[in-house]
Amino acid sequence: MLKGTLAFVLLLILALAGADLKRRWSRGRRRLPGFEGFVTVLVGALLGNAGLGLFPADLTAALRPVVLLGLAWIGLLVGLQFDVRLLRWIQPWQRWMGFLVPFGAGSIAGGAALAVGCGLHGSILLAAVAMISSPRLIGVFLRSGPPADRSAMRLIRLVTALASTPALIVYGVGMTLMVPAGGPLGRAAESVVGAGLAVVLGYATIILLRREHEEIHVLALLLGIVALLAGAATMIRTEPMLTAAIAGAIISNRGHLAHRALRAAHAIETPMLTAILVLLGAWWLPRVPSLAVCAVLVGIRGAAMVAGGGAMAAVARGHGVRLRTRLLGMGLLPQGPLALALLVGGAVAGGVDAAFAGGIFTALVINHAIGGAWMHGVLFRRATRSGGRHA
Amino acid sequence: MRWFFLVSVAAVVWLLRALPGFVLADAGASALVAFGLLTIGGELAGEVAARLRVPRITGYLVLGMAFGPFVLGLVSAPDLDSLRVFEELALGLIALTAGGELQLASLRKRWKLIVGITASHAVGIFLGAAGLFWLILRVFPFLGPLGPAEMAGAATLIGIITVAKSPATTIAVITELKATGSLVDTVLGITVLKDLVILIFFTWVNGIVHGWLGGPGDVSGGVTSLAATVGLSLLAGGGLGLLLGTYLSKIGLHPEITVLAVVLLSLEIAHGSGLEHLLISMAAGFAARNLFPASATGFLRALERSSPPIYVIFFGLIGAGLDIRVFATAWLAVLILFAVRLGLVWGVTGAMARALRADPPIRRWAWMGFVAQAGLSLGLAARVAREFPNFGGALAAVVVGAVVVNQVAGPILWRHALVASGEAG
Numbered sequence: 001m002l003k004g005t006l007a008f009v010l011l012l013i014l015a016l017a018g019a020d021l022k023r024r025w026s027r028g029r030r031r032l033p034g035f036e037g038f039v040t041v042l043v044g045a046l047l048g049n050a051g052l053g054l055f056p057a058d059l060t061a062a063l064r065p066v067v068l069l070g071l072a073w074i075g076l077l078v079g080l081q082f083d084v085r086l087l088r089w090i091q092p093w094q095r096w097m098g099f100l101v102p103f104g105a106g107s108i109a110g111g112a113a114l115a116v117g118c119g120l121h122g123s124i125l126l127a128a129v130a131m132i133s134s135p136r137l138i139g140v141f142l143r144s145g146p147p148a149d150r151s152a153m154r155l156i157r158l159v160t161a162l163a164s165t166p167a168l169i170v171y172g173v174g175m176t177l178m179v180p181a182g183g184p185l186g187r188a189a190e191s192v193v194g195a196g197l198a199v200v201l202g203y204a205t206i207i208l209l210r211r212e213h214e215e216i217h218v219l220a221l222l223l224g225i226v227a228l229l230a231g232a233a234t235m236i237r238t239e240p241m242l243t244a245a246i247a248g249a250i251i252s253n254r255g256h257l258a259h260r261a262l263r264a265a266h267a268i269e270t271p272m273l274t275a276i277l278v279l280l281g282a283w284w285l286p287r288v289p290s291l292a293v294c295a296v297l298v299g300i301r302g303a304a305m306v307a308g309g310g311a312m313a314a315v316a317r318g319h320g321v322r323l324r325t326r327l328l329g330m331g332l333l334p335q336g337p338l339a340l341a342l343l344v345g346g347a348v349a350g351g352v353d354a355a356f357a358g359g360i361f362t363a364l365v366i367n368h369a370i371g372g373a374w375m376h377g378v379l380f381r382r383a384t385r386s387g388g389r390h391a
Numbered sequence: 392m393r394w395f396f397l398v399s400v401a402a403v404v405w406l407l408r409a410l411p412g413f414v415l416a417d418a419g420a421s422a423l424v425a426f427g428l429l430t431i432g433g434e435l436a437g438e439v440a441a442r443l444r445v446p447r448i449t450g451y452l453v454l455g456m457a458f459g460p461f462v463l464g465l466v467s468a469p470d471l472d473s474l475r476v477f478e479e480l481a482l483g484l485i486a487l488t489a490g491g492e493l494q495l496a497s498l499r500k501r502w503k504l505i506v507g508i509t510a511s512h513a514v515g516i517f518l519g520a521a522g523l524f525w526l527i528l529r530v531f532p533f534l535g536p537l538g539p540a541e542m543a544g545a546a547t548l549i550g551i552i553t554v555a556k557s558p559a560t561t562i563a564v565i566t567e568l569k570a571t572g573s574l575v576d577t578v579l580g581i582t583v584l585k586d587l588v589i590l591i592f593f594t595w596v597n598g599i600v601h602g603w604l605g606g607p608g609d610v611s612g613g614v615t616s617l618a619a620t621v622g623l624s625l626l627a628g629g630g631l632g633l634l635l636g637t638y639l640s641k642i643g644l645h646p647e648i649t650v651l652a653v654v655l656l657s658l659e660i661a662h663g664s665g666l667e668h669l670l671i672s673m674a675a676g677f678a679a680r681n682l683f684p685a686s687a688t689g690f691l692r693a694l695e696r697s698s699p700p701i702y703v704i705f706f707g708l709i710g711a712g713l714d715i716r717v718f719a720t721a722w723l724a725v726l727i728l729f730a731v732r733l734g735l736v737w738g739v740t741g742a743m744a745r746a747l748r749a750d751p752p753i754r755r756w757a758w759m760g761f762v763a764q765a766g767l768s769l770g771l772a773a774r775v776a777r778e779f780p781n782f783g784g785a786l787a788a789v790v791v792g793a794v795v796v797n798q799v800a801g802p803i804l805w806r807h808a809l810v811a812s813g814e815a816g
Contacts, residue, residue: 013648065419065426065473197403204396208431211393211438220700221434228400228427234420235407271648 035368036136037277037337041361044281050354063279065231067348068240070276072230074341075241076222077269078164079248080262090158093315097155098162101308101332106131106170108304109296116292121351124174126293129343129360130301131167134336135160137372147379149324155316156331156379164338171342172242175349179237194238195246201229202250209257218264241345273337276344283347284361285354293359298366305329331379333371335364397432401458404428404465422473425466428458429707430700437703446802447699448563448706453799455710466711474708476658481705482559482766483654483672488698489562490632490676491691493583497576505580507747508740512554512581512761513588515739516732517596521550523731533724533789534782544600545782548775551596552790553732555589557765557798558582558669563702564802566695569816570809574752578760583673586767590667591617593771597778624666628674631657635675636683639690646690647697709765709798717792721785725792729800732793736761756808763801764794 045051087095110127118126138157147153176191205225212218226244233243248265252258309329316323343360346352404424433451440450458465498505525546528534534545561582565575635653639646654672661668679687718725740758749757768790776787809815 013645013652065423068419068423200399200403204400207393207396208434216697216699217434220430220703223700224427224430224434226427227423227430231420231423231425231427232404232407234417235424271645 035365036134037273037340038365040274040277041281041284041340044278045284046281048282048284050281050284064348067276067279067344068230068234069227070272071341071345071348072226072233072240072244073265073269073272074276074338075168075244076226076229076248077262077265078168078338079245079250080252080258080265081161082165082245082249082252083258084253091319093319094155094158095162097312097315098158099166101159101305101312101329102131102133102163103166103170105301105304105308105332106167109301110170112296112300113293116296118293118296118356119351121178121346121349122293122356124170124178125342125346125352126297126360128167128171128174129335129339129364130297130304131163131170132335132339132342133160133163133305133332134334134338134368136336137334137368137375138331141375141379149379151316151321151323152313152325152328152331153379155312155321155323155328159312159328159332163332167338167342168242168245171345172239172245175239175345176237176242178349178351190236190238193236194233194243197232197236198229198243198246199250201225202247203254205247205251205261206255206257209251209255209260212260215260215264215267218260219267222261222264239345239349241341273341277337277340280340280344280347280357284357287354287358289358289362290355291359293356294363294366297360297363298370301363302329302333302367302370305332308332325378327374327378330371330374333367333374335367339364393435397435400431401428401463401465405463408465408467418469418473421467422470425458425470426474426477426704428465429455429711430703432458433703433707434699437699444806446564446806447567448560448702449799449802451703451706452710452713452802455707456713456715456795457710458707459711459713461714461716471708471712474704477704478708479658479668480651480654481701481708483657483668484650484694484698484701485559485562485705486669486672487650487654487676488566488691488694489558489579489583490628490673490678491680491687491694492562492565492575492579493677493680494576495681498580501573501577501580504577504744504747504749504753505584508577508743508757509581509584509588511739511743512585512736513592515743516554516735517550517592519550519735519739520553520731521546524549524728527727527731531724531727533721533727534785537782540603541782544603544779545786547596547600548779548786549728549790551589551593552768552771552775553728553735554585554592555764555768555771556582556585556761557763557767557801558586559705560763560765560798560802561760561805563698563706564805564809566698567702568806568809570814571816572752572812572814573750574756574760574808574812574814577749577753578757581757582760585761586669586673587621589767590621597774601778620666621670623664624661624670625674627660627666628657628671629678631671632675632678632680633682636679636687639679640683640686643686646693650690650694712769713795713798714788714791715795717788718795721789721792724789725796728789728793729796732797733762733800752812752814756812759801759804759808762797762804764797768794768797 090098106127106129109130110123113123113126114120135157138153138160141147142153176194177187205222208221208225209218212221225247229244229247230240233240248261251261255261306327306329309332310326313323313326313328340361343352343357347357407424432454436450436454437447438450440447440453455466457463460466460468460471525543528537528542528546537545561578564570565579631653635649638649653675657671657675658668660666661671676691680691737758740761741754744754744757772787772790772794775790776783779786806815
């Protein structure tokens with residue numbers, strides 16, 4: 001059996017190399033890209049507790065600081081991409097629908113999870129995961145050619161871009177409230193201090209980055225800030241991902257150097273994400289995935305997204321937007337690695353078992369397949385043909 | 392404004408630590424806070440140091456000392472333990488870079504000088520320091536009342552610790568200044584060779600002193616076993632370097648994480664089998680660079696470019712671990728040790744370089760590359776404190792004090808040498 005740190009880095013290399021090989025192999029063979037993070041989690045699962053059992057059973061516990069740092073880094077990235085100036089440019093109805101559709105679908109899925117006995121902790125986590133829709137697939141398809149329905153594609157992109165904000169808020173607030181009371185400051189004061197710390201460190205980052213021109217020093221400073229945020233947030237019993245996201249949003253909206261921070265943050269996004277996903281795989285025990293969780297996240301969330309997409313299509317038509325399809329919600333089904341990151345966060349916070357995690361993971365893969373197939377077959381149908389000819 | 396922010400954050404962290412129930416609740420979170428403070432503070436301190444024309448690492452060290460458990464206590468002793476893996480990881484990466492800097496062709500050209508100066512240090516500095524301190528201890532008994540055998544033993548141990556230097560500091564300053572040239576090549580070669588010699592030499596001398604004081608003094612057994620350790624470490628490192636070079640040339644995917652894995656593998660081998668982590672990593676870098684020059688060179692350059700965060704955390708942690716309270720009680724002994732060592736390093740290096748007709752920059756400036764002391768000296772001092780309870784504790788305290796002064800003065804002198812010799816990039 002290998003030791004924690006080495007085991008972790010070996011897992012990381014295998015996961016990254018596996019993902020690269022898969023990408024090379026699938027290039028030119030399939031038009032629908034695989035679920036991002038799937039190989040990473042799979043490698044972890046095959047070599048970890050669920051598979052060969054090569055690595056220590058307490059790997060996740062031993063590397064908790066790495067997981068906290070990784071989650072806070074993802075949170076910072078989400079925050080850095082939250083730009084109020086961009087929100088002002090879109091029409092109010094688009095803004096409302098963009099937030100309401102994922103929030104509504106997530107709330108319905110969360111309520112259903114509570115009804116089938118997932119518990120409050122699991123239901124909040126599931127609600128947050130259900131709100132997330134990935135913009136990645138659209139980006140991939142767009143590279144092969146224009147969509148058949150440009151207006152529908154724009155609306156789907158809008159929602160997928162905004163969906164991470166309600167998801168992160170629900171996740172962060174929910175997880176913070178789920179921490180048992182008994183801290184030295186009291187729950188309300190801890191939340192206020194956590195938010196205050198995020199704001200102060202966000203402004204501090206702007207000041208710190210002003211004179212830094214070399215990317216490596218920007219990266220070092222960001223790493224320090226995120227470590228400080230993750231550690232301090234955990235110490236005062238608030239959610240590190242949300243705290244980092246608030247700091248990221250401050251940097252993005254109050255500074256003129258947000259692009260520097262974003263570039264540096266993106267530079268190690270893949271290793272950070274891979275690190276936490278591979279740990280998720282290694283932590284997962286061989287349990288039958290929870291059918292109830294899977295059904296809620298696929299069936300209930302899918303129905304809610306399709307209904308929300310229909311409502312959005314109706315509102316859009318009312319505002320004079322010409323749409324060829326009403327099934328916008330189908331395009332909101334695919335979910336990205338942010339959903340998996342939330343799952344890791346939930347697992348670190350406790351209260352998530354392997355069956356629950358397996359249920360969510362299975363549902364994410366199914367949602368990706370259904371939503372991806374719809375996009376491929378309907379939204380980008382003509383583009384695929386013309387793209388093929390072009391190629 | 393930037394410093395105001397740092398002071399504010401430090402105050403908040405101090406407050407968090409002062410409030411009961413926060414720190415003990417989560418050791419991992421506390422370590423993350425320490426990591427963040429050392430990184431941000433180190434970056435700012437490094438910038439100030441650069442403005443003052445001293446090496447950035449001096450800034451990292453001073454900041455680490457200020458934040459460490461012996462001054463402000465913002466980074467606690469358990470935090471240092473939790474972050475030890477980062478320190479070892481950084482040391483491995485620095486050693487890998489150092490090994491990668493050594494080119495066989497350059498070493499062949501300078502081997503006489505490298506071997507000559509290393510031997511002169513091992514003999515000249517050791518005998519000079521041991522002799523001088525044997526005399527000093529008679530006049531100024533700063534280790535307390537000692538018998539003749541103990542006095543000789545203590546002087547001998549001081550002599551051997553005086554020879555030790557910090558390879559990481561030398562390499563960090565070279566990397567920061569992007570320095571190249573004959574002075575750099577020579578000092579790097581000596582740094583690596585000296586690291587091998589000092590380990591064997593210390594074990595040998597340690598055995599002799601134990602023999603004098605009536606303890607277990609198996610000199611030949613200890614040296615043989617250590618020589619085997621050094622040989623096996625080099626062999627293991629060579630194997631890892633071969634592996635790394637093959638991977639970089641044939642596959643080359645995610646090289647940064649691959650190197651991290653190589654360093655961790657070296658760490659695991661060292662912990663599991665008692666081999667030397669530093670030597671394994673150095674040998675790995677050397678093998679990769681010289682066996683696969685095309686694929687390893689570019690990558691090692693990239694590793695150097697991305698070194699600032701590694702140095703910030705490594706030297707911040709080193710600084711935080713230095714107990715500067717010793718100055719309050721033994722400042723005179725510390726200053727004597729510092730002055731004696733500085734004089735011997737200057738005299739012996741210069742004399743040998745002149746005797747071997749080295750280039751003028753080496754004759755004049757090379758000694759400045761051997762002043763800094765850090766991990767190895769502290770490790771030897773800790774061993775002395777453990778193995779010689781009569782005087783070891785007091786001796787270790789004085790050595791730690793001298794290491795603090797050397798570690799602050801060493802990088803400044805070495806930077807000056809590189810700039811003055813025209814080898815700084």
